Amino acid sequence: MDRSYTKVLVSIQQEDIFMVMTNLEGLAFDPASTPEIYLRFAEKKCGLPTGKAYTTPEALLLVELCGYDCDRPKLTYQLKKKFFKSPEKDETGKAYFWKRENVLDLIRSLESMRAWLPIHGFHCHKMRSDELQKGQDSIANQAAFVAELATRPSRELLSMLVTTLQEGNRKLIALVLHDRLGHLDDHLQRN
Known part of the structure; x- marks a missing residue:
């Protein structure tokens, strides 16, 4: 990962x-x-x-x-x-x-x-050790999901963004798309 x-x-x-x-x-x-x-x-x-x-x-x-x-x-x-x-x-x-x-x-x-x-x-600082572990696992799962999303084509990500029902997943898909489109925007502004 x-x-x-x-x-x-x-x-x-x-x-x-x-x-x-x-x-x-x-x-x-x-x-x-x-x-x-x-x-x-x-x-x-x-x-x-x-x-x-x-x-x-x-x-x-x-x-x-x-x-x-x-x-x-x-x-x-x-x-x-x-x-x-x-x-x-x-x-x-x-x-x-x-x-x-x-x-x-x-x-x-x-x-x-x-x-x-x-x-x-x-x-x-307020979390118990089990809550911290659960949070670390959640962040690791999100990071793995984002890394996997980064390998997918933009068209597929757009389709996923529209069809997914989980708000957390939508935010992560939007994050990857924003990252890609941001790079595209930077490229277009330079030309």
């Missing part, structure tokens, strides 16, 4: 932690303020302005950048079980408006459930 993908995933997370430690001024460390620190990091990382209401996809992106494992089905479950106060809905009653406090409530709820992404640098 090619370990270079694992190293890339881990180094990205280490860069993220360094960015948190160096780019967030004015926050004294207090365990109760940890969700706030994570959220400020995520907002800076993806360029979302603080103080505005987020859409559900934006809220899920912020939560993922904070190192939590939450997709739409898990979010729906948490909202149905009322693990945290639901955000307000828009005038149609279909879409949620996620204020910062709502996202922080979701982060706190996920934290209490230990719903961390595998081997995420923000949470490794």
Whole structure:
């Protein structure tokens, strides 16, 4: 198995932690303020302005950048079980408006459930040895899957992207396609 993908995933997370430690001024460390620190990091990382209401996809992106494992089905479950106060809905009653406090409530709820992404640098120190091993196995499996995807033609990857039902696999397929198309974009810009 090619370990270079694992190293890339881990180094990205280490860069993220360094960015948190160096780019967030004015926050004294207090365990109760940890969700706030994570959220400020995520907002800076993806360029979302603080103080505005987020859409559900934006809220899920912020939560993922904070190192939590939450997709739409898990979010729906948490909202149905009322693990945290639901955000307000828009005038149609279909879409949620996620204020910062709502996202922080979701982060706190996920934290209490230990719903961390595998081997995420923000949470490794909180994991038991079995959770760390499970996370390492998950990262190794993802790296092997990405290495295998890298050998497939782009047409096949596009077909897989459209037909796969597993969100995690879709993200990895999109990562490989983005890597390929990024190289293509660089080549076209030079000519």
